[in-house]
Amino acid sequence: MNALPLLLIGLAMFAGGYLLYSKFLGNRVFRLDASFSTPAHELRDGVDYVPTNKFVLWGHHFTSVAGAAPIVGPAVAVIWGWLPAFLWVTLGTVFFAGMHDLGALWASARNKGRSIGALSGRYIGGRGANLFLVVIFLLLLMVVAAFAVVIKNLLISTPSAVIPAWGAVAVALLVGQAVYRYRMNLGLVTVIGVAALYGLILLGDAVPVELPDPILGMSPATFWILALFVYAGVASLMPVWVLLQPRDYINGVQLFVGLGILFVSVLLSAPAVVAPALNDAVPAGTPDLVPLLFVTIACGAISGFHGMVSSGTSSKQLDKETDARFVGYFGAVGEGMLALGAIIAATAGYRTLADWESVYSAFNSGGVAAFVEGGGAIVNGGLGLPASLSATILATMAVLFAATTMDTGVRLLRFVVQEAGEVVKVRINNGAGTLVAVAVGMGLTFSQGAGGDGGLRIWPLFGTSNQLLASLTLSIVAVMLIRKRRNPVPALVPLAVVFVMALWAAFVQLGDFYDAQDWLLLVIDLVIIVAALWVALEAVLAMRRASREPPEALDADVTAKAGLTA
Template sequence: MNSLFLAVIGVAMMIGGYLLYSKFLGKKVFQLSPSYKTPAHTMEDGVDFVPTNKYVLWGHHFTSVAGAAPIIGPAVAVIWGWFPAFLWVTIGTVFAAGMHDMGVLWASQRHRGQSIGLLSGRYIGKRGRMLFLVVIFLLLLMVNTAFGVVISGLLISTPSSVIPTWGAIAVALCIGQAIYRLKWNLPLVSVVGVVALYSLMLIGDKYPISLPETVLGIPAAGVWIIILFIYAFCASLLPVWMLLQPRDYINGLQLFIGLGILYASFLFTRPDLVAPAFREDVPAGTPGMFPLLFVTIACGAISGFHGMVASGTSSKQLDKETDARFVGYFGAVGEGLLALGTIIATTAGFRTYQEWESIYSEFNAGGVNAFVEGGGNLLNEGLGISTSLSATILATMAVLFAATTMDSGVRLQRIVVQEIGDTAGIKINTFLATCIAVLVAFGLTFSQGTDGSGGMTIWPLFGTTNQLMAGLSLSILLLILMHLRRPTWPILIPLLFLTVMSLWAAFIQLGTFFQEGNWLLFSMDVIIVLAAIWIIVEVFLAVGRMKQTKQIEWTDEDIDAPKPEPVDSKA
């Protein structure tokens, strides 16, 4: 099958979802109001709560949620064939991911910018809230530690990506000053920023930088991870307008252009998919496609991490409530396009089936390297970009996606630490909470040695934990809509499907960990599964209590605009 046909169908489905389905959600389900005063205005503090242009905020949301996972997941899942991965990415983006991101963003900003874990206490009680926060903390720990390892590996394997990766920080700081201090107009800032980033790629390709094998007895991988954690610590303490917003915005533009270049290569080369639609001769040891497909591809179809970004940082920067449609739904579409591009790059970027099969010789053998290699071949053949520069562009894309997610992840971890403290009656200041967040992640990362390999210790739990988190977030959204007497089927159907698949996968993993004698992962999986089941029980109890309540009482902490004005259909 020709890859261009697959790309056109996939892109059309996602754009159609934004133009049609998100409009329905905004008008009938979430009833976005252009006159509602968001927490970015009512609670503006110049640090976390900052009214933000919707295009800049989209850049933050898109790049924060689209880390390495929408590359890793699809690049691994095509081992079962390209068709199941394609279906889950496209249908999941349109009916699950976009709705989830948009809905959680709306719910959070209607509750004074509270995180999904904290606002859950209003609907399922204190026990459920604490369990929610524990699951969120563990999920963020997985993301922050694993992405540090992934970024480090890419900086070592593709040294030409070092200069553009770190140079992007300087560009972002300048962009922040240009927007908020010098008041430059956004188009000018955008052009200057994108040109600067791509210039850095050209410089990086010409002057690759590699660390010595060891520095003070620490391997190069460990050194990069230490530098990354120091950066993430500092970045999470700065006001969002100074680094986080401009970095994510300009990265979002650059990454979207990168996606455009990748899709242009599909147009010019029009390669056939060398991988089968359904692979029957999967390598020995490959788990069954059901239900593992739906947790292997998390980001790119639907992801619980998105809810943490939407409610942790994005909701605090939403200028107008109607912007939730563009920021939340279209942010998820951006990630879906990345996942779709990954599927095509990893199945059409190799000349023969035998060449592709040699890469996918065992489960988890694909990943980022398959994306960089396959996509690099297409850029070289279709656009005439040198193999070296192609690898630099794609590796930098992957690094910047992962780095912006790590930026937001550490900031979110800090917020969760503070929320856990508040729940326990302990006041934790921002600096101390950041120290706790970074030190816990740092300790786990170096628990297996100075190379930082411990960062991947609990990563096998990410898929199931992430999807369980998405299901739990949807359950809170369901309760909120039931309170408002609004349509719930757009939430209920994905919620039931995702919960069943995630719990099914989690129980399969429990058996695997038990047989392998991996007691750390087994114990953590038990904790996560029990917490998720407990929260689900609390949700059922909350539904029961709600049905017995004849009248809904509203407070300032609840949804305070039961009858909003009609949504702006041009949002």
Template sequence: MNALILLVIGLAMFAAGYLLYSRFLGRRVFQLNASFRTPAHELSDGVDYVPTNKYVLWGHHFTSVAGAAPIVGPAVAVIWGWLPAFLWVTLGTVFFAGMHDLGALWASQRNKGRSMGSLAARYIGRRGSALFLVVIFLLLLMVNTAFAVVIKDLLINTPSAVIPAWGAIPVALLVGVAVYRLRWNLVVVTVLGVAALYALILLGDAVPIVLPETILGVSPATFWIVALFLYAGIASLLPVWVLLQPRDYINGVQLFIGLGVLFLGVLIAGPTLVAPAINTALPEGTPSLVPLLFVTIACGAISGFHGMVASGTSSKQLDKEPDARFVGYFGAVGEGMLALGSIIAATAGFQTLAQWEEIYHAFNQGGVAAFVAGGGNIINAGLGIPASLSATILATMAVLFAATTMDTGVRLQRFVVQEAFESAGIKLNKLVATVIVLVVAVSLTFSQGLDGSGGLTIWPLFGTTNQLLASLTLIIVSVILIRKRRNVWVSLIPLAFVFVMSFSAALVQVGTFVSTGNWLLLVLDVVIILASVWVAIEGVTAMVKARNEPQEPDDADLLDHVATANVRTARRE
């Protein structure tokens, strides 16, 4: 089948989801109100709480939640065939991810920008909140350590990506100054910023940077990992407008252009999907499609990490409440489009089925390498762009996605550490909290050698942990909707499906870890399972209790009541 058919159907489903379903969610379920004073205005501090243009905030949210996962997951999952991956990405994005991301963003900004861990304490209970924080901390640790290794490998294997990857930092700093201090027009700044990034890509392709065997007394792998953690630590402490927002925004625009280039290559070249729709000749040792598909593709269909970003940083920057629909739901759509591009690149970017099978000779093959190679072939065939430059464009996309997720992840993990200490009655300085985060992450990354292989030690738990966290986030959203007597089925259905699949996958992994004697992962998996079950029980109890309690005042009515009261007070005075 021609890959263009898959592309058109996928994009049409995403467009219908945003134009129709997200509008229904915004108007009927969450009742987004432009009169509501968001935390960005109420608690504005110029550091974390900063009212932000919705397009800039979308760029931050989209690139932070995307990372490398929507590339890796789909490019691995096509081993079961392109059809199951395509259906989960499209339907999951429209009905699951969009609702989850928008719901988490709405719930947080309605509660002064509090994180999901903090909201768990209010809506589920303190015990559930403590266990929620454990799951969140482990998930963020997986993301930060694994993405450091992924970026390191890309910088070493694709040296042409070094200059654009690091050059994006000064470009972002200049964009931040231009937008927030010089007050330049956003369109002008966007054009100049994107032009600078693509100039860096051309420069990187012409001047690849290959580090010597030893640099500052360490190997290139060690050097890159240390540099990445130092950068992420510094970036997490700076005010969001200085680096986080402008970097993510420009990256988001540039990465959307990169996706456009890939999709244009598909339009012109019309490559054939050489992989089977349903793969009946699976390599030996490949796990069953159900439930593993639904945790292999997490980001790109639904992801608990999105709830952390939505409630950790994005909710603190929302200028107007209706912007949540564009930032939250369309952010999920952007990631779904990236996952769709990954599926096409990994199944139509090869000449023959035999070539594809050489890559997918075992489970967990493919990934970023298949995306870069296959996507580069499609761009080269469709647009005539040299293969080396095509690979540089896609590798830079992957690096920038992963790097923006990593610096946001370190900031979020700092919030989690501070919340954990505050629950124990200790107020922790953000610098000290960041040092704790970096020490733990760096220690795990180098725990098995200076090549950073330890960074992937607990990564096998990411899919199940991430999806369990998504279901726990949906529990909080469901409790709030029940208390307000809103339509709760829009969250309960995704909640039930994701929890059953991810919990089943976690149980499957218990057997795998026992059979392979991987006791560390076994212990962590059991901890995550027990914590998730406990939070789920507390959540169901909270839902039943909420149904039996008096209805919370409707937000719109409450705002009207406050406005009327203010007018009456003013008249009396």
């Protein structure tokens, strides 16, 4: 078969999910209210709390939650065949990720922009909240350290991406000034900004930047990682309108253009899917499809990291509560589209099955490289773009996704450090919190040498901890819905499926770490399992209490209008 049916069916499912299911969630389950005073207005400070145009906020949210994970996960998971990956991405996006992201955004907006960790203290209990913070901290640490390594590797392997990757920062700063300081038309600024980014891509393809070895007494790998952490630390301290919002918005538009180039290439060339629908000849050492599929593809189906972004930054910028449907649910759809593109690139971007099998010779042998190589071949065949330019476009997409997630992750890690300080009655300001976040992230990244590959040290635990966090986030949403006497089933079904699969995978990995005598990962995995089980028990008890208690005396929208504490 060719890739065209996969593309059309996948896009149709995403469109149906947004037009139908998200409308049901917004109107019947969450009852979004345009007159509700959001935290961006109530707590406006010009730094973190800033009312934002929903299209700009969608750009921030989409690029922050996406990162490289919806490329890596699907491009690895197709080793089991394209069909399981396709089904989990499409169904997971529509019924799981959309509910999770929209629910987390709504829950935080209804609670003054508090993070999921803080909400767990209110709706589940103090003990659960402290354990929740442990899981969140470990997950953010994995994201920040691992994405630094991913970006570093791409900048070294694809030097043509260096100029557009760093030039995008300058473009974003100019876009922020144009929109917020000079009040220029958003459409005009968007066109100019995207044109500038693609001009940088053309320049980067013509003038690739390969760093000398050594540079300033460091290897290129060490230099890039240091530069990335310095940038992320500075960016996380800036007001969101200066860099975070405009960079993520313009990147989001550019990345959708990149996806459009890939999808149009599929439409024009209808490349053959050479990978099997179900792979019965997986390489030796490949884990079982169930439960590992459900944690290998996290971002792109459902991801706990999205809940941290929704409640950490996006909820503080929500202009109207009704914008949450576009920002949260459609943000998940955008990531699902990226995951769909990764599946097609990694299965239809090779000429023969033998070529595909040579790449997928072992588990984890796919990933970003397979996406760039396969997607570049499809774009080259569909639009006739030079192979080097096609690879530059896709590599730049991956770098920009990963970079936006990395510096958002540092900002979120700073929030977690500050929340942990509140638990022990120590006030931590923004500068100190950022310094701790950057120091811990860099410490892990360089823990195995100056090459920085220590950032991948605990990455094998990302999928399980990420999905466990998603289920725990859904438990908070479910408790809120039960307390308001609204239908909790749309939250409870994905909660149950994801929690069982993620916990199962965590126990499987526990055995793998024991057999490999990897005691560090074994201990971290055990901590995550204990914390998740404990929080889950607390959540079940909270749901029982909520169902037995009278409905909330004052709904959040009423309390907000009355000027009371929500």
